[in-house]
Amino acid sequence: MPELPEVETIVRGLARKIVGKTIAGAEVRLARIAVAAPTVDFAAEITGERIVGVRRRGKYAVFELASGSSIVTSLRMTGRLVVARNGQPELPGTHVVLHLNGRARLRFSDVRTFGRMRLVGSHEEWDRELGVEPLSSSFTPEAFIGMLSGRTTPVKALLLDQRRIAGIGNIYACEALWEARIRPSRPSGRLTKPATHRLRRAIVEVLGRAIEMRGTSIDDYVDADGLQGSFQNNLSVYGKTGRPCPRCGASIVRTVLAQRGTWWCRRCQK
DNA sequence: CCGCCGCCCTGCTTGC
DNA sequence: TGCAAGCAGGGCGGCG
Secondary structure, three states: OOHHHHHHHHHHHEEEOOOOOEEEEEEEHHHHHEOOOOOOOOOHHHHEEEEEEEEEEEEEEEEOOOOEEEEEEEEEOOEEEEEEEEEOOOOOEEEEEEEEEOOOEEEEOOOOOOOEEEEEEOOOOOOOOOOOOOOOOOOOHHHHHHHHHOOEEHHOOOOHOOOOOOOOHHHHHHHHHHHHOOOOOHHHHHOOHHHHHHHHHHHHHHHHHHHHHHOOOOOOOOOOOOOOOOOHHHHHOOOOOOOEOOOOOOEEEEEEEEEEEEEOOOOOOO
């Protein structure tokens, strides 16, 4: 499932391929995927627009258009954004195709149809509820302490809450907590000061390393070229039920926390 | 404000 | 072997 490192990798690839191109037309094959304001036709509205930028915010890929509008794309679990030439084979479940100048096509596919491409106006604050970018200078120790302090919520649930930190999903929450040697169920407000610092650094470190490895491909994720990442080979605990902890050798367990599968080491995560 | 729950959806895994 | 139930999960709306 695409989290921050996967979306970052996709966006960097897309930026290289489609910035400066004009949208000559748009095919919306499944209407509920392409969302616009009630009176606005998504395809008609973006036709003729030039793509002036592609960026990431949290787990969203944002296409910035010359008019000031943006297409905010959420991939959820199985969404994919791939650029291909017209005529090249499509991925299954291709619901939206943007025709760019020349033969380039930007395809959005999603077998589970949870993902969305949403057209937002230039002054629409679509990300008002989204939290801090963990790889930005705003993710300071003080900011992180402010999020944790006084809360009883399990720290893993807090890491998954996009209103606090934007971009962490289940894989990197599990990996960062393992890295910081913190039990996922620990009440957020009960972390010691050193544990808080370890966790903040672990988040930054794990996300950065995953970007270097071009993301984690377990089931569906591919980049803008349709290629897999390689961070799945560097996972310590995610999906590793019964395998030895890379740090202490104890068996990795799977529990359920905040309705999510949670992998961790009972011996060295406290 | 906060936290919890159900829903959306389909492919894969599990169990009989 | 075949089939159906169960499971997976990010974001969102509803509820207490």
